[in-house]
Amino acid sequence: MLGRRELLRRAGMGMGMVGLAGLLDAEKLRADDPARSTEPPLKDAERLNPLAPKPPHFAAKAQRVVHLFMNGGPSHVDTFDYKP
Secondary structure: OOOHHHHHHHHHHHHHHHHHHHHHOOOOOOOOOHHHOOOOOOOHHHHHOOOOOOOOOOOOOOOOOOOOOOOOOOOOOOOOOOOO
16 A cells, blocks of 8 residues: 555655656657747747747837836735725
8 A cells, every 4th residue: 555655755756757757848859840849949038048038929019118016915815895
């Protein structure tokens, strides 16, 4: 019989393997045929920093953005006002 600790250990190892596969697949090393790939090839900057800014899909309409970060404000749940 599989105990709770053994079940959690096996599940954790399985999720670790899924994460490791994602990390090792960053450069698409397991692709069968790069000529049939629908994604454009990665540039050197994208390989070095996957979080680097990328060009937008379409031109932006907004010229300016105001971002208000109010630390300690009320929750969205507390400010919900139901109007029937």
